[in-house]
């Protein structure tokens with residue numbers, strides 16, 4: 061069986077979505093033929109043909125302003141148009157699985173973006189697989205998937221991987237960091253302040269709202 065992994069983060073290197081997809085790739089090893097595309101680097105048009113023919117697509121994307129990054133939305137629009145063309149209308153659609161990670165601690169922040177993906181699947185006649193919303197997603201960039209802090213989300217990811225291999229569906233999964241919310245915010249604020257210092261900024265600069 062062929063499974064396509066779609067990277068939805070615009071980050072050229074690293075990033076939580078890429079790390080999450082690498083963890084998935086490891087759990088698919090030997091059980092499926094994997095193709096992968098970065099939706100920004102490869103572009104919607106370029107990335108579509110190699111993905112076509114996969115039994116499942118697993119899209120991993122960050123949450124951007126309660127939605128998906130614009131290039132992911134463009135990819136979905138172009139994909140919908142591709143499958144609507146008369147010559148492709150009866151082509152088999154891959155089953156769609158989605159993993160959305162966000163900066164906030166609460167995994168439910170990802171629910172709206174997941175709802176948008178389900179709507180896309182419904183409108184474009186893609187069979188729906190399953191979704192996983194991950195809170196405190198930034199931790200994936202700092203700690204390995206096997207770490208204590210990401211272990212809850214890693215367990216949910218393994219569940220989604222099992223479902224994708226079986227082309228099965230299931231309830232949405234929402235999982236956050238294995239640490240108290242206050243500790244996450246304390247750590248996040250600390251790293252924002254350290255980044256500001258590194259860039260020669262005072263902590264007050266973090267409270268500026270230049271476009272408001």
Ligand SMILES: Cc1cc2nc3c(=O)[nH]c(=O)nc-3n(C[C@H](O)[C@H](O)[C@H](O)COP(=O)(O)O)c2cc1C
Nearest residue numbers: 069075076077122123124125126162163164197198
């Ligand atoms: C432009 C932009 C918008 C964002 N909007 C949200 C948001 O609405 N809610 C949230 O919880 N996190 C938001 N984030 C944080 C990202 O979702 C978070 O850092 C995520 O872990 C990035 O994933 P990636 O490394 O795969 O790109 C935003 C980040 C950026 C750069």
